[in-house]
Amino acid sequence: MKWLYRLHLWVALSLGAVFVLLGLTGSLLVYQSTLDRWLNPELLQAEAPAEKRVTAADALETVEARTTDEEVVSFLSLPGAHPAVYRFYIGTPERSFDRLVTVDPASGELMGVRPVGKGLMRFVHVLHFRLHLGRSGQTLIGFTGLILLFSMISGGVLWWRRRGYRLRQVPLHHGFGVYAGLPLGVVVITGILLALPQYTRPAVEWFSPLSGLDLDHQSQVDETSKDIGLEQALRLAREDMPGGEIRSVGLPREPEGIYRLTLREATPSGWLAGSGRVVLDRYSGEVLAQQHWSEQSGGDRFMSALRGIHGGSAFGAWGQAVVALLGLVPLLLYVTGLRLWLRRRTRQQQTP
Known part of the structure; x- marks a missing residue:
């Protein structure tokens, strides 16, 4: 199995740093919303839970009063149970998600404005999902995930061939790979499916139809039409x-x-x-x-569940904690594997 070992080693040495980057950024993104609120409390964190909220319509009116004639308010994210805020996205009809505007749910006052795509956590998100290379970067991430999956499987095969089921007194590199391999594999596979929807959706449709929701509907307008609000x-x-x-x-x-x-x-x-x-x-x-x-359909549910499984939110707070810890595994495997390789190389050089 020397060829498999060399291939496993070559993949680790050439792409190991990328695997580490994806793991660490993934760990941060598990708590993306929380970290974003901590980093930008003046924009995203209400001072206390609102016992009596201003209505969404009043908050919308506050935002619309600050927009220009060329701008539209295109999207609203409502506060959850924590002291969150109303999030409105505004822009032009052609570029509807241009700026984020937040409103305090207790006072109804506008809290702040941020261009969409700005902020540290957004930078981390795009780095993790697209390497800041656009759609081609997203495809690259998907295929990098396939290579990572191969590296994990080949490492497991090498360990199996050498040690069988024995898990005692194994090097840390093997221990991390064996114990964390299955749950990390789930995270990697779901990440691949998310990054490559052009292949994922047709594959899922082989087993179950993807209906989606038709958003091409239009409202019927006449001279007496009045928005319901x-x-x-x-x-x-x-x-x-x-x-x-x-x-x-x-x-x-x-x-x-x-x-x-x-x-x-x-x-x-x-x-x-x-x-x-x-x-x-x-x-x-x-x-x-x-x-x-x-x-x-089952296919619709599967596609909807992918992101929650990948980030752990589908399994609650404990699931998120597990996924955040799994994001550290590529770093541990990279460091311990590099140490094993250097030690083996040193022994070979010392052997007459």
């Missing part, structure tokens, strides 16, 4: 999915625009829970399209 849209979505928690709202950007709402459904609960979506006519309030989590 954000609060009415929120009420109608809650009626359509009782017990659901509204997470975000895509706002109409043109006269024919629609309301697109995403809700965390009440059932099922736990790691099986998922999001439902509702599309509303902005004038009549008619439900133009809906997709309950319970009605989605």
Whole structure:
């Protein structure tokens, strides 16, 4: 198996630093939202949980008062249970996600503005997912993940051939690889699937249809048309999915625009829970399209669950902690493997 050892070694020496980079940035991204709030409290952290929130419509009015005639408010992310804030995204109809504007849910006051794509955690996110190389960088990350998966499998084969099932008194490099190999493999595989959707989606459709949600609907406009308003849209979505928690709202950007709402459904609960979506006519309030989590195909659920599994959030706080620790494993494998290689090389040079 010398050829496999040499190939495993060559991959580690040539791409090991990239594997380490992906692991460390992945560990940080597990807590991306939390870290972003800590780094930017004046923008993203309300002082205390709002016992009585200002309505989303009032917050929207505050933001719209600060926009120019050429700008539109395109998206709203609602606060969760923690002392979070209303997040609005504004821009032009062509570039709708240009700036992030936040509003305090207790006072209703505008907190700050940040260009989308700026900030340390956003930098880390793009580095992890695309290496700051655009879509080609995302594809490169996907194939790098395949090479990492090969490196893990080849390392496991080499360990198996040499030691069998025995895990006592093994070098740290082998121990880290064996004990962390399976859960790390799940993280790597889900990362590959996320990075290569052009291959993932057709493959999934072989087993289960991917329906998605048609967002090409348009609102019917006439001379008497009057927008139902954000609060009415929120009420109608809650009626359509009782017990659901509204997470975000895509706002109409043109006269024919629609309301697109995403809700965390009440059932099922736990790691099986998922999001439902509702599309509303902005004038009549008619439900133009809906997709309950319970009605989605297996393929839709699989694609929706990938990100939660990759980052550990699908399994709660403990899952996130495990994934964050797994992000350190490539660094440990790189350091311990490099030490083993240097020690072996030294012995070979000393052998007459």
